[in-house]
Amino acid sequence: MNSSAAAGCTRRVAILGSTGSIGTSCLKVIDHLPTRLQAWGLSAHSRWEELLEQACRYRPRYITATDPAAAQALALQKMPVGTQLLTGEDAIGTIVSDPDVDIVLTAIVGAAGLTGTWLALQAGKTVAIANKETLVMAGPLVMELARQKNAKLLPVDSEHSAILQAMQSGQPCEIERIVLTASGGPFRGRTRAELADITPEQALKHPTWNMGPKITIDSATLMNKALEVIEARWLFGLEPEKIQVIIHPESIIHSFVEFTDGSIVAQLSPPDMCLPIQYALTYPERLSGGAKRMKWDELRCWNFQQPDLETFPALALGFEVAKRGGTCGAVLNGANEAAVGAFLDRRIAFLDIPRVCREVLDHHNYSERPALSELIALDRWSRQEVLRWIATKE
Numbered sequence: 001m002n003s004s005a006a007a008g009c010t011r012r013v014a015i016l017g018s019t020g021s022i023g024t025s026c027l028k029v030i031d032h033l034p035t036r037l038q039a040w041g042l043s044a045h046s047r048w049e050e051l052l053e054q055a056c057r058y059r060p061r062y063i064t065a066t067d068p069a070a071a072q073a074l075a076l077q078k079m080p081v082g083t084q085l086l087t088g089e090d091a092i093g094t095i096v097s098d099p100d101v102d103i104v105l106t107a108i109v110g111a112a113g114l115t116g117t118w119l120a121l122q123a124g125k126t127v128a129i130a131n132k133e134t135l136v137m138a139g140p141l142v143m144e145l146a147r148q149k150n151a152k153l154l155p156v157d158s159e160h161s162a163i164l165q166a167m168q169s170g171q172p173c174e175i176e177r178i179v180l181t182a183s184g185g186p187f188r189g190r191t192r193a194e195l196a197d198i199t200p201e202q203a204l205k206h207p208t209w210n211m212g213p214k215i216t217i218d219s220a221t222l223m224n225k226a227l228e229v230i231e232a233r234w235l236f237g238l239e240p241e242k243i244q245v246i247i248h249p250e251s252i253i254h255s256f257v258e259f260t261d262g263s264i265v266a267q268l269s270p271p272d273m274c275l276p277i278q279y280a281l282t283y284p285e286r287l288s289g290g291a292k293r294m295k296w297d298e299l300r301c302w303n304f305q306q307p308d309l310e311t312f313p314a315l316a317l318g319f320e321v322a323k324r325g326g327t328c329g330a331v332l333n334g335a336n337e338a339a340v341g342a343f344l345d346r347r348i349a350f351l352d353i354p355r356v357c358r359e360v361l362d363h364h365n366y367s368e369r370p371a372l373s374e375l376i377a378l379d380r381w382s383r384q385e386v387l388r389w390i391a392t393k394e
């Protein structure tokens with residue numbers, strides 16, 4: 001972080017994916033801490049009107065829209081004084097490497113978030129990472145880049161934020177295991193047969209979190225938890241054997257860390273992404289912001305269940321990929337993104353999502369230490385394989 005990021009100073013934030021669920025929550029966090037956080041750069045993809053509204057309200061130094069049609073539409077608009085519209089392939093790189101930027105929140109959905117995260121780390125910036133797909137695809141390379149550039153990588157996922165907070169009760173070598181909690185999604189308790197005819201509308205109704213469509217479907221298949229297992233494996237450098245998942249439908253306990261002496265430390269708060277976003281942006285400070293507070297007088301009981309791996313095979317895929325590493329993360333991630341898109345377009349059934357991911361993963365050309373270019377090529381290949389698989393079924 002540059003000098004203005006010291007405790008007590010205003011941090012200038014670049015938000016990649018400012019029009020999404022995490023991006024707009026980040027702007028709410030900034031609303032509550034106007035003397036400590038400032039929106040300095042905003043990127044969107046297609047929702048240019050929302051981006052323009054954000055620009056008028058927050059007066060960032062830079063904005064950009066990555067979708068060419070949205071960029072064209074924005075170019076015809078009057079920008080607020082002090083805001084520059086950036087266009088073209090270098091726009092995100094210009095924003096994240098601006099010397100005035102203290103921290104970059106990467107909240108683009110999917111593999112499209114890799115480039116911005118990579119460029120921010122290359123510029124030595126602190127990155128608050130919501131875009132878990134980057135770590136799933138290229139965890140070892142991303143962590144190595146952060147190490148080389150002495151750049152901090154702070155989790156935004158509520159589970160990983162909880163682990164970071166709980167880990168501070170001991171030394172890394174004293175961690176026996178971490179336990180990621182999962183709400184179980186809208187279909188918790190159902191059998192496989194009951195999931196055969198699930199529609200996109202049903203899968204898009206999450207019981208505890210309000211999120212973008214891709215992660216909401218991932219939560220329904222438990223692929224989101226699979227991706228989080230892989231994320232935790234690389235972000236915290238933990239052997240996969242030290243990572244467990246437990247279903248906790250209330251989404252209050254965001255994860256546990258168990259230490260070698262048997263002590264278990266957890267982080268709890270109502271389900272509200274503003275808190276982990278704020279923690280990453282103001283790290284290591286805790287400030288009084290706008291995150292939801294626990295209603296202690298309404299508390300009754302918290303429940304736990306073991307995950308049902310037969311009904312939700314995506315979770316087993318996550319553990320397998322965390323163990324094998326190499327090219328597996330990029331292939332699983334690309335296949336899943338394509339499969340989720342196809343499910344939302346009603347081209348495949350809900351249960352086909354983990355099925356096609358398994359098939360594509362099983363017949364890819366595995367290598368143990370892939371270069372970034374190889375991972376990007378495999379991301380493309382796995383999407384094509386999903387489309388090929390669908391074509392054979394239609």
Ligand SMILES: NC(=O)c1ccc[n+]([C@@H]2O[C@H](COP(=O)([O-])OP(=O)(O)OC[C@H]3O[C@@H](n4cnc5c(N)ncnc54)[C@H](OP(=O)(O)O)[C@@H]3O)[C@@H](O)[C@H]2O)c1
Binds near residue numbers: 047
């Ligand atoms: N939502 C949550 O509660 C939550 C929690 C933990 C982690 N995450 C992670 O955070 C990330 C964002 O999730 P979300 O729920 O906020 O997603 P979202 O609501 O769908 O928002 C995605 C954002 O990415 C932009 N975008 C989409 N495609 C893009 C592309 N090809 N290139 C550049 N930008 C693109 C979108 O722009 P437009 O809208 O302008 O098209 C939007 O700003 C995901 O990786 C997710 O796993 C989310």
